[in-house]
Amino acid sequence: MPELPEVEVVRRGLSTWVSGRTFDAVDVAHPRAVRRHGAGPADFAGRLAGRRAESAERRGKYLWLPLDSGDALVGHLGMSGQLLVQPAQAPDETHLRVRFTFTDGGRQLRFVDQRTFGGLAVEPMLADGVPASVAHIARDPLDPQFDDTAFAVALRRRRTGIKRALLDQTLISGVGNIYADEALWRSRLHYARATETMTKPAAALLLAQVRAVMSQALAQGGTSFDALYVNVNGESGYFDRSLDAYGQVGEPCARCGTPIRREAFMNRSSFFCPRCQPRPRAPRL
DNA sequence: CTATGAACCTGACAGC
DNA sequence: TGCTGTCAGGTTCATA
Numbered sequence: 001m002p003e004l005p006e007v008e009v010v011r012r013g014l015s016t017w018v019s020g021r022t023f024d025a026v027d028v029a030h031p032r033a034v035r036r037h038g039a040g041p042a043d044f045a046g047r048l049a050g051r052r053a054e055s056a057e058r059r060g061k062y063l064w065l066p067l068d069s070g071d072a073l074v075g076h077l078g079m080s081g082q083l084l085v086q087p088a089q090a091p092d093e094t095h096l097r098v099r100f101t102f103t104d105g106g107r108q109l110r111f112v113d114q115r116t117f118g119g120l121a122v123e124p125m126l127a128d129g130v131p132a133s134v135a136h137i138a139r140d141p142l143d144p145q146f147d148d149t150a151f152a153v154a155l156r157r158r159r160t161g162i163k164r165a166l167l168d169q170t171l172i173s174g175v176g177n178i179y180a181d182e183a184l185w186r187s188r189l190h191y192a193r194a195t196e197t198m199t200k201p202a203a204a205l206l207l208a209q210v211r212a213v214m215s216q217a218l219a220q221g222g223t224s225f226d227a228l229y230v231n232v233n234g235e236s237g238y239f240d241r242s243l244d245a246y247g248q249v250g251e252p253c254a255r256c257g258t259p260i261r262r263e264a265f266m267n268r269s270s271f272f273c274p275r276c277q278p279r280p281r282a283p284r285l
Numbered sequence: 286c287t288a289t290g291a292a293c294c295t296g297a298c299a300g301c
Numbered sequence: 302t303g304c305t306g307t308c309a310g311g312t313t314c315a316t317a
Contacts, residue, residue: 002310002311003310003311006310032293032294061310061311061312076311076312077310077311078293078294078310078311078312079294079295079309079310079311079312080294080295080296080309080310080311095295113294114294114295114296115293115294115295115296115309115311116293116294116295117293117294117311117312118311158286158287159286159287160286160287160288164287164288167311169311169312176310176311177309177310177311178310179310223310224310225309225310226297226309228309228310229310246310266288266289267289267290267291268308268309268310268311269308269309284287285287285288285289
């Protein structure tokens, strides 16, 4: 679900409402939510109790709270995960997986996840400032240290389609199905455009569109089609009203009026304008 | 290295 | 009403 803008909305909420507080009790209601924590739920809870969250960080779609122990509480929301800040008396959510209380007795942090593709773990921080499970992820396009030139070079070395490359979190992180389709629409690129034909200027233009659509979405609180994608206070963003391609099958293209088409791709969907984004002569999937 | 499909889950929705 | 099939913002692993 959530892609970079939605995860960043959550990070900001954690920074405001959780950073600086000390964990007290941690109740794991569904062990699957901490399956990436190899030592099990009890160890997970034990490594958090009494530890202070120093800040809230993000790379791509991964979130983490560095702790005063040198570890970090790492989370990925998967398709349906939410991190909510709730009063203690708020009724339990149907899909409440982990509840965190704090020594200050204030609002709880709750990990709620319908489909349980998301997960939490406590891991050591590595020397380069990220937790172990985040080390294989590339920097994201909103990271000041993202290397545009290196991205263009790496992209050209690939032998695949442009959308597949955008979704590869080891090449560029934070881009998911929505923002890939939106950035490609803005760039007038078909999803099967061969990466080896992407010149340096073309890569720069695409990157600029990725950043533009993500920044605009972030300014509107992210994209929510339903109550699944919300900030820590349960509020939805409204960038869905600004989508030009994703989910717009049959709707007229905002540029040329041609109906937006949907095609199956990578076990999911691609939405594009068949006129503005014509299929290349030598497509790559 | 690249591509494909399946797996991991629950729920909403369309159609019969 | 209820059943079946399809689809959903993601990641990972096994197989060609």
